[in-house]
Amino acid sequence: MPEPREYPGIGVGSTAAVGPCARFAAPPAAPADEPVPSGAEAIAAAGAALAEALEQVSAELRAAAAEHPGETLGDVLSATAEMADDPALADRAARIIAEGNGPANAMTKAVAEFAATLTGIGGYLAERVTDLNSVRDRTVARLLGPATPGLRTIDEPAVVIAHELTPADTSSLDMTKVIALVTEVGGPTSHTAIIARQLGLPCVVRAAGATQIPEGALVAVDGARGSVVVAPDEATREAIVRRMERHRALATDTAPGATSDGHPIQLLANIGGVADARSAAGKAVEGVGLFRTEFVFLDAAAEPGVAEQAGIYREVLKAFTGRKVVVRTLDAGADKPLAYANPAHESNPALGQRAYRLVRSVPHLMEHQLRALAAAIDDCPDTEAWVMAPMISTAGEAADFRRRADEAGLGARARIGVMVEVPAVALCADQVLQHVDFVSIGTNDLAQYTMAADRELGALSDLIDRWQPAVLRLVEATARAGAASGTPVGVCGESASDPLMALVLCGLGITSLSMSTPAVPAVRFALRHTSLATCRAMARAAIDAPDAAAAVSAVQELLDPRVREAMSLD
Numbered sequence: 001m002p003e004p005r006e007y008p009g010i011g012v013g014s015t016a017a018v019g020p021c022a023r024f025a026a027p028p029a030a031p032a033d034e035p036v037p038s039g040a041e042a043i044a045a046a047g048a049a050l051a052e053a054l055e056q057v058s059a060e061l062r063a064a065a066a067e068h069p070g071e072t073l074g075d076v077l078s079a080t081a082e083m084a085d086d087p088a089l090a091d092r093a094a095r096i097i098a099e100g101n102g103p104a105n106a107m108t109k110a111v112a113e114f115a116a117t118l119t120g121i122g123g124y125l126a127e128r129v130t131d132l133n134s135v136r137d138r139t140v141a142r143l144l145g146p147a148t149p150g151l152r153t154i155d156e157p158a159v160v161i162a163h164e165l166t167p168a169d170t171s172s173l174d175m176t177k178v179i180a181l182v183t184e185v186g187g188p189t190s191h192t193a194i195i196a197r198q199l200g201l202p203c204v205v206r207a208a209g210a211t212q213i214p215e216g217a218l219v220a221v222d223g224a225r226g227s228v229v230v231a232p233d234e235a236t237r238e239a240i241v242r243r244m245e246r247h248r249a250l251a252t253d254t255a256p257g258a259t260s261d262g263h264p265i266q267l268l269a270n271i272g273g274v275a276d277a278r279s280a281a282g283k284a285v286e287g288v289g290l291f292r293t294e295f296v297f298l299d300a301a302a303e304p305g306v307a308e309q310a311g312i313y314r315e316v317l318k319a320f321t322g323r324k325v326v327v328r329t330l331d332a333g334a335d336k337p338l339a340y341a342n343p344a345h346e347s348n349p350a351l352g353q354r355a356y357r358l359v360r361s362v363p364h365l366m367e368h369q370l371r372a373l374a375a376a377i378d379d380c381p382d383t384e385a386w387v388m389a390p391m392i393s394t395a396g397e398a399a400d401f402r403r404r405a406d407e408a409g410l411g412a413r414a415r416i417g418v419m420v421e422v423p424a425v426a427l428c429a430d431q432v433l434q435h436v437d438f439v440s441i442g443t444n445d446l447a448q449y450t451m452a453a454d455r456e457l458g459a460l461s462d463l464i465d466r467w468q469p470a471v472l473r474l475v476e477a478t479a480r481a482g483a484a485s486g487t488p489v490g491v492c493g494e495s496a497s498d499p500l501m502a503l504v505l506c507g508l509g510i511t512s513l514s515m516s517t518p519a520v521p522a523v524r525f526a527l528r529h530t531s532l533a534t535c536r537a538m539a540r541a542a543i544d545a546p547d548a549a550a551a552v553s554a555v556q557e558l559l560d561p562r563v564r565e566a567m568s569l570d
Contacts (some may be wrong), residue, residue: 007204016223021217024169026211028144046102049091064168107143107360164184182221207228256286260529277316331354331390345566367408374410378413392420398425418472429478445493451464466502469551479509491510496513500567503530506527507538529560
């Protein structure tokens with residue numbers, strides 16, 4: 001039996017679990033002594049073998065994507081298959097073979113070059129390096145002969161531990177048997193973290209050394225505390241059991257979101273497609289606060305037609321008949337390039353022509369999407385439709401989006417709004433709100449741009465912390481402008497899923513919170529056991545704190561004991 005030991009990391013969610021370790025098999029590496037083909041015929045044969053392996057990997061990924069239609073996971077798997085299909089990757093690997101390398105090493109070197117390019121570009125493309133590495137690992141495995149990297153068959157609930165988990169890796173898991181996820185790399189916005197939030201699984205990422213835990217060893221994973229404990233003692237195991245019993249009990253409360261003294265605050269779901277919408281619709285949420293439409297576009301070789309888009313939007317709206325759905329228009333371009341938009345290369349894409357700014361170069365994308373939304377909303381009159389544009393920077397841009405929405409026929413069918421992700425909009429919120437019916441704050445990007453720190457860079461995670469007082473002051477400024485004009489101000493970033501932060505956001509004047517559906521019960525409980533006056537006191541304490549850590553401590557001091565117990569802070 002292994003000695004008790006703790007592996008600290010970054011926690012995701014507020015749940016915890018105890019179970020045996022199931023380690024994800026490390027992918028095979030290209031051997032240093034791989035035979036090098038000699039002669040034109042042998043070189044051609046090696047190139048053909050590599051091309052065939054890539055085709056097999058692509059087919060495997062497409063088959064996995066087909067098992068997740070309409071889901072974010074399916075969309076990402078399709079995009080990964082496109083990477084395997086990329087002729088530029090196969091051509092570069094073939095040239096490396098001709099330079100004197102075996103096919104497995106050639107694939108490894110080609111991917112390293114492509115990954116360096118994507119990392120240099122940053123943003124969404126930098127996030128795709130994990131998927132590119134997955135293509136490499138699966139291709140190398142096929143070239144060398146071992147089985148595709150994966151997990152042994154698990155017959156009982158287990159904690160899955162891996163160096164990292166790609167979407168393709170996740171698709172191979174029997175999630176009915178997975179009780180927690182642990183990775184040695186990643187961050188709070190990594191694929192593993194996103195999947196954990198969607199499924200309500202306890203998760204710890206960046207737990208250095210976790211893959212050293214022996215197969216089958218008993219492990220306690222605590223998402224709230226960010227810890228992985230090997231061989232937990234009886235007291236730890238019993239505490240987790242009691243805590244999860246309390247957590248499950250929270251889900252029995254299905255009342256609308258409100259503070260203990262009746263101040264309403266809508267609790268909404270974040271979704272990425274039709275399957276996500278249908279799943280969320282069965283939960284106790286008051287609607288959708290963020291429907292990410294970009295996956296309709298990002299994985300398509302050509303712009304989806306108006307009718308095709310309308311069909312997808314219609315299915316999402318129908319799932320929430322009688323409730324509210326906030327649709328975010330295309331959030332792509334620059335760091336999420338579209339093949340059919342052909343954006344120019346940008347040295348700093350995070351600050352480039354992305355999202356709403358695509359109207360500068362390809363305005364027809366916005367025009368077609370708004371027409372498709374108008375058609376879908378026409379067919380779903382009993383759904384309360386709201387439509388917003390991301391990456392708005394000025395009151396003039398907000399007015400322009402409003403004009404475009406009106407011209408597409410949306411003005412009489414939906415509420416029109418914009419996202420607050422750029423500090424300039426928060427600072428000029430009173431001017432922006434003159435042109436729209438609502439705003440929604442994307443706290444992830446707002447923090448990134450406020451703190452001048454890449455949200456994907458783990459080394460700067462302290463700067464990108466959602467508790468940074470500077471970010472909270474911008475949220476407050478936006479909410480104050482909304483209250484003055486009677487305009488709803490929501491939050492749809494990761495901040496909304498944190499019960500403690502939800503109380504602060506309520507105290508700042510936020511009117512709705514949108515999050516992954518598993519996060520809703522804990523947020524609802526925290527609100528229902530805290531008065532509006534206390535929420536306001538918490539907000540002031542957080543804003544007046546000198547740094548993020550002090551802000552958290554100050555707010556925790558004001559918590560009701562029942563909420564402290566439910567959040568396992570004691």
